[in-house]
Amino acid sequence: MATRTTSPARSARPARPSVSSAARSGGRSSRAPSPSRPPWPVRAVRGLWLGIAHVIGGTLRRMGSGARGLDPALRKDGVALLLLALAIIVAAREWFGLSGAAGTVVHAVTAGSVGVLAVLLPVPLVVLAVRLMRHPERGQDNGRVTIGVAIAVVAVTGIIHVAKGVPSATREFAAVQDAGGVVGWLVGTPLTVLLSEWVAIPVLVLLAFFSLLIITATPVAAIPRKLRGLAGRKDDDAAPTSPPQEEVDAARPPRPRRRRAPRAEAEVVPGEYVADEAYARAAETAAATDETTVMPEPGRKRARKKTAPEPEPVAPEEELSAPPTEPLPARAEQLELSPDIVYQLPADDVLTKGAPHKVRSAANDRVVEALSNVLEQFEINAKVTGFSRGPTVTRYEVELGAGTKVERVTALSKNIAYAVASADVRILSPIPGKSAIGIEIPNADRETVSLGDVLRSSVARRTEHPLVMGVGKDVEGGYVVANLAKMPHLLVAGATGAGKSSFVNSMITSIMMRATPEEVRMVLVDPKRVELTIYEGIPHLITPIITNPKKAAEALEWVVREMDARYDDLAAYGYKHIDDFNAGVRAGKVKPLPGSERTISTYPYLLVVVDELADLMMVAPRDVEASVQRITQLARAAGIHLVLATQRPSVDVVTGLIKANVPSRLAFATSSLADSRVVLDQPGAEKLIGQGDALFLPMGAPKPMRVQGAWVTESEVHAVVEHVKSQLQPSYREDVVPTAAKKQVDEDIGDDLDLLLQAAELVVSSQFGSTSMLQRKLRVGFAKAGRLMDLLESREIVGPSEGSKARDVLIQPDDLPATLAMLRGETPAPSGEDVPYDVAAEVDATTVLPTGDAEVVDDYYDDDAPSDEDAWNLTNR
């Protein structure tokens, strides 16, 4: 348990309503300010120190990409600044000869302690300070490095002391200062007396070597491999494309151990969240003994308390130690993808630890007091019997006295909101499984849930199913994970900024952390072009990230074809589920049919993530709806799962047909009650407080559960992506988004085909060959527009440049389809087939817009007001 004084952030909380503050000052004036609060000068100095420390720490963290996005709760900038200050003082004396009394004292202390090593002391101090500022969350590593450096200092000062003739500290202290200082004397003298200098020196050298192993976290057994690895890396530098075989051999486990129990995943009830087992047990015990609240964090300290009308004095804030992240034996992740490739999942510690979970804070006690006061003032026979603190909200439990109506408490929701100064009060009546009313109130001191902690929790470890992802923490502080295979399809919705994209990131990162590309492949659709770009090139992708909505619709059609192909195999070989088929393949039971030359291999799960369904529905609503319907109805047995995310959960995006087929829902804060109804079929999501606060309704669950979504920083995602990309190149399927035509596209067009098609269409339709029009309509720079115009000229679609005048257009609108097909490197297709995607978009947009279509469709290309140069108009076509 850590004892902390009230932090500045907490004291800066908005003034509390008079009702509770009056009660506080009248009833128990001793509670505020907290007795342990230091006097203001101390706080001022501390604040100033921390302010400077955070500025320096923040600057250091912004350098490079490895340390951005650190949870502020984990910072140790104050201590680090102390080390930095020490380094500067020591350097001033030992490097720059700072004289005077201060210099003498510094030298006496440093050289007296470590002798001549005092000259080097600023270096490790700076290294430690920088490390502590950039990566305070790696506590274990920092401790290890500190211990290693300390042992190195002991060994080296001992060696220097012996080498300088073992001076005596009592008779010749100046000589001791010029040798290894008191530390060297303490180590070197007894060793020399006991073993002679001939043995003492080798022993100390061995100790120094040992300290190096500690600093670099190298087990003795791994030394030969590391040395070979180093040699191999040198070879690698010479020939980067062919890693040395011995390195691969060394990294390969003796034999991949499959710890997966045959039906381990069956423990996860379909679509159900999995609360931590230990926590569930604790909850049961509490229920059985009719105790008050079970505090979260299984296997850790459990605080129970009778709160109720007479709350205890403010107790120090309680924190639990770090979540259960004990290292487990090497997981069965080193699966052979092919006979000579070993794929290793990212190490657990790539994802950092979160701040320790608090089971109770002063803020909670204040709310309990406020609630009790409200009940008292309205003369309701009920009392607050306890609370469970989650990361974002705390659920306070209210038990009613005999003969008291539930409605008397629920009717007070506005008064409660007023008393606790929060508009986001949610009342549950009753708490499922308990005879108590739950009042959920946001924590003034909310916590971030780290994805790493969720994935390292015992509930996530309990199953090795590759589609298990870290969802977050529930309102009682229990970890929540979900098996996407059991969903089997998920709709994620929430207003902008509510946490939807962060969830999608957590989901994809979970998959990369737990599954090999052999086990799970993904189709990522990102019409917004910004959310998922970081995953480009990971080997789990089956096709490059799809950003073009029309192509996304085509990809969904491919998913339908893939599903049908899988079904054909299941039928041909007599299996009901892809898991059974894969087991059959691994057991060698699935043989190619007679006459077939096919090599049968296992099917990976296929996860299709659409991060903005609305964009797809805008382009091809009927096709998308039909594909989604077909996939969702059948794909479960084929191991294909859909995750559809949208920030516009309106009925025209999440249509009845889609809703009916996507049974699991995750709602982040929505902007209206109507949106909440679309996602969850009930209100609630409009009351969420954003930033990952969500209601999770897995398939079959009677009521949604409130969770705080797991959070993964950009630098963590980056590290995981780098790891998986360094393991394997993606091998894309060519047929997901047809690229056959592209192959014949002329080299000089390259990646600009889509833009060129649009440019050709604009120019031919408008019969207006203006580069600046292309710039505006296509939203490209001058150089790009000029290049497009040159390409059009080289294909004889426009004439040569005539200075500031528009170019002649050499193709008539009637010949446009043939021209576009020529640019695509195809022979012209029959009518209608050759309309490029954006034109189709317009056609769709035009058909759904009731009036004024031309204006709106024009806006599809350009938000600017039409200018005189805009001779071009879609209605002219």
Ligand SMILES: Nc1ncnc2c1ncn2[C@@H]1O[C@H](COP(=O)(O)OP(=O)(O)OP(=O)(O)O)[C@@H](O)[C@H]1O
């Ligand atoms: N699980 C979380 N834990 C902590 N903070 C979060 C969490 N999820 C989101 N946030 C905070 O909320 C901000 C917005 O989240 P996010 O970008 O995921 O929203 P969004 O719903 O995807 O918005 P948009 O639809 O505009 O992309 C994040 O930058 C982050 O600060």
